[in-house]
Amino acid sequence: MAFGVAGRILAVFAWESWPTPSVLYLPLGTDSAVWCYDGTKWTSLGGVCIGGLTAVSSVLKVPAEEGDRILHVFAIGEDMATWHTSWFPVGSGSWSKWEGLDSTPIRGSAAVASAPGRLDTFAIGTDSAIHWRSGPDIGKPSEWIDETLQPGGVAIGSLAAVATGRNEIDIFALGPDHAVFEFVAQDVRK
Numbered sequence: 001m002a003f004g005v006a007g008r009i010l011a012v013f014a015w016e017s018w019p020t021p022s023v024l025y026l027p028l029g030t031d032s033a034v035w036c037y038d039g040t041k042w043t044s045l046g047g048v049c050i051g052g053l054t055a056v057s058s059v060l061k062v063p064a065e066e067g068d069r070i071l072h073v074f075a076i077g078e079d080m081a082t083w084h085t086s087w088f089p090v091g092s093g094s095w096s097k098w099e100g101l102d103s104t105p106i107r108g109s110a111a112v113a114s115a116p117g118r119l120d121t122f123a124i125g126t127d128s129a130i131h132w133r134s135g136p137d138i139g140k141p142s143e144w145i146d147e148t149l150q151p152g153g154v155a156i157g158s159l160a161a162v163a164t165g166r167n168e169i170d171i172f173a174l175g176p177d178h179a180v181f182e183f184v185a186q187d188v189r190k
Contacts, residue, residue, distance in 0.1 A: 047098045052076035058113035074111050082109050082123055108159035124155045
């Protein structure tokens with residue numbers, strides 16, 4: 001499939017929408033902006049992204065109804081901080097403005113919706129530690145809780161996270177020996 005934009009595809013995201021599921025392509029364009037292709041048109045999300053692009057779908061409540069789903073996109077900006085934008089498909093169908101989540105320089109990022117109405121983001125700091133940030137799905141970053149996992153550092157890149165459904169979040173990262181390691185974070189903030 002030809003997309004018509006020169007750039008690197010950093011994320012392909014399957015979106016559960018109504019009435020049918022769809023796929024969103026989230027490439028980083030040659031202008032360093034994040035772009036979204038929904039199958040019919042390209043939309044620039046703006047920003048200046050240098051990597052760490054990840055997307056996660058979340059629900060505000062269970063059972064989810066039309067309008068309760070949100071798509072969140074996280075990226076590393078040129079200031080090396082994590083940035084966030086979101087899209088509510090029902091209503092205006094527009095993207096929010098980019099907002100900075102922290103000022104800690106990072107090398108990788110991951111995000112997961114660990115519970116209805118809550119997001120967890122992970123980033124590798126310059127100290128090679130994994131930094132965990134969690135908060136309300138549609139809250140301000142200042143409302144989020146920060147925690148450092150694995151102080152002293154073991155991660156050098158390629159971060160991924162998944163909510164297991166057991167009040168745990170499995171985090172995978174590339175270690176200093178270039179092997180993938182797993183770290184299980186106990187979700188005590190239910």
